[in-house]
Amino acid sequence: VRIQTERRYRGIWHCIQETYRTEKVWGFYKGVSASVFSVSLISSVSFGTYRNFLRSICKWRYGTADAKPSKLDIVLAGSATGAVRVMLMTPSEVAKVRMQTQRRPHPSAASPHPASKPKYQGSLHCLRVIAKEEGFGGLYKGCSALLCRDCSSSAIYFLTYSVLCNWLTPEGKNKPGFLVVLLSGGFAGVLAWGLATPMDVIKSRLQTDESGQHKYKGLIHCARESVRQEGVKVLFKGLGLNCMRAFPVNMVVFVTYEAVLRFTNRLTN
Template sequence: MADFIAGALGGACGVMVGYPLDTVKVRIQTQRNYKGIWHCIYTTYKVESVSGFFKGMSMPISTVSVSSSIVFGVYRNFLYQWCKLRYGKTNIKPSKCDIFLSGYAAGAVQALVSSPADMAKVRLQTQIFGPCSVAAGPKYTGPINCLVTIVREKGFLGLYKGCSVLIFRDCNSFATYFLSYAVFREWFVAAEQSSSEFLGVLLSGGSAGVVAWSIATPMDVIKSRLQVDGVTQQKYRGVLHCITESVRQEGITVLFKGLSLNCLRAFPVNMVVFLTYEIILKQIKPFTS
């Protein structure tokens, strides 16, 4: 229970830190009218002002708390049960394989729960409407309206469009995420014996986030494109068609669109996530054990 609570608070703090860059990342991945990161930032601010960077944040700020709670809670509980099953006891240091498998399980469960909210987030982020926009008006007035509209147009399963890609992305990225955090923390603590644990958590969390997003970015691009597909017209028949058409039209580098931005965003966000998680866990664990 302590891990679920600490994970929820860590996720909420992470969203607030990284959401503006996440909006820029999604727009670069799904729209071809930007020349680069700075052009996207400039255009978004010019057309929609500061509020354009925070479109759809009300949904993630609540749902990411839930999904982050699920990730950390499932990870820790799966690891606990796995070690108990494999070794017959839980008070041992888990192997790297144990950590990887637990992260993989956490990613799968999280993706299934968060898919509808992620769909609403991406569609709201790519909806351009502001004082300088020529659009007649926004299609979606908010996260709930977005979800209701998708269900009305595509049915309930429309909320899970791109979910298979999301699962593939999250399973691999969270497995890498928790494994790299464990490895980096061992390195940083061993290398900096005189420094506080605080610094080790910051560096380990930030580095783990960068590694995880480096693995996740190709599938993140495809996932985002599938989620916005059909807002105005249908372009892709499925996952493989989306991959082949994207590569054919824009080259293999299209799969790494937003990689630098993902890594830039991942470091401070995951520094905050793991720091908050570790602090909260220490404070509440005595009351939940």
């Protein structure tokens, strides 16, 4: 988030060094409560939503929910999943971004000097302050960018996983093996984040725009101003870090997903 929203960092390592120098280890864990809550909740909701959407589409198109879905079916289910996820996760995303970009104590209204406490004292406190100062709409800042990001990236995410699993699974086997799931999940995550990063940058910048600043008027204005001031490369800030994180995380995510699916299938059959 800091790399995407601030021009002072020259790269990943410079950001790490500066964060540690000014905030020590604690600086790397800002917004972690919002992240843990949102990731655990959203992951379960996303995969459940995707599976239900896919089964509904198959039943509508082919007459049975167990029919083999086409690539279009997967794209539609993935896009719908992204839209549902945005509605659930935007407030926690706003809190995470605000917490991670907060470094200095917030100056009080009465004094130009920093107050003894930062403006946001935790994720829940952050949400309360945003709702109080900016209204309900403040909790959904950047929602348009998130919709663009998640609808497209979710479609690519699930499509890539499905295509790679089918391609890497030997003929005659109904289910992909452990290694196939690992590789397919990892590459699906990398490709999805490669597509999502430009909108992720715009989303982060919109969400750091607090009340009283009004630096950006909306998604298009934010994108135009960012490119005008920093060039097209600004849209790919954090791409390397996103991809480095995406591969191992999504390997684990899809292995867990497949394990849960197979476990529930054994229980129901």
